[in-house]
Amino acid sequence: MFKDKLQNISSAVKEDLKTFNDIFHQSMKSKVALIDLIVRYLLRQKGKKIRPLLVLLSAKISGNINERTHRGAVLVELLHTATLIHDDVVDNAEKRRNFWSLNKVFKNKVSVLMGDYLLARGLMLAVENKDYDFLEIITGAVKRMSEGELLQIQKTRKLDIDEETYFQVISDKTASLIETCCIIGAMSTSVNSKFLSALKEYGFNLGISFQIKDDILDYEGQSFLLGKPIGGDIKEKKITLPLIYSLNNVPKEKSNKIRKLLKNQNDKSVIKEIINFVKENRGIEYSYTISKKYADKAKKSLEVFPPSETKIALESLVDFVTERKN
Secondary structure (H helix, E strand, O other), rough: HHHHHHHHHHHHHHHHHHHHHHHHHHHHOOOOOOHHHOOOOOOOOEEEEEEEEHHHHHHHOOOOOOHHHHHHHHHHHHHHHHHHHHHHHOOOOEEEEEEEEEHHHHHHHHHHHHHHHHHHHHHHHHOOOOOOOOOOHHHHHHHHHHHHHHHHHHHHOOOOOOOHHHHHHHHHHHHHHHHHHHHHHHHOOOOHHHHHHHHHHHEEEEEEEEHHHHHHHHHHHOOHHHHOOOHHHHHOOOOOOOOOOHOOOOOHHHHHHHHHHHHHOOOHHHOOOHHHHHHEEEEEHHHHHHHHHHHHHHHHHHOOOOOOOOHHHHHHHHHHHHHHOO
């Protein structure tokens, strides 16, 4: 059902997505046999392609999709793929989209180098075509994503993350790239400052809503849909919004007990206890409310645009993000 919804949203740029896929596949090719082998493996892991979809929709609502738009879409997808590979190495992940992760199959050294290769390919694509404005936006996003990840690691070690810090982390770690997709799409077809500003705001709010929903799914998703075990954040000692809210709404003795469990947990029963604690203390309900608030802000930012099929698609994408099950 959710796959059908995404296909309906994508119909506004159906042919352009086909062009993107062709260019994306071509951009990863290499004369090194190992790289081509890894690329074939990566391409089997068919993701939702939400980020290139955002580039294309943002471009179309602002003007006419062109070659520069497609290069922008490929650039962000190469960056996104590279970060996923590096994330799996950092997290020592075993699965990605129900496939064995790259680091599980090819080991860490190859995975890190492959992530570097994909990032370099994206940057080369921009340089070769003199898309220097794209480079400025994308390097800023990479910087913020790195800062967000490092801040999360720092706070995970101390288990002292609060709501303000949480939003700083997800703003940098997730929303920055979603925001970048929308800006690059708009920049490829328009110089209208109102359009650029509106789509930047749309991307930021969509990104925040997206990440909160992702964090909710770690507590109530279905593992066969997610392609990863429920409670993965707990296992990695990551304190996200559902748990932050729950810890803030119980007596200190109880919150200290949960933090101690989180710090020392090493079995499924402890993960289950923490999940139940979050559910009992309305952490998931609260997170849904906040996710919807940002989703509504994302939709509101599109008011500057006249009615169109593309605008409906962007609004529907917000609903897809907040309602998804994986």
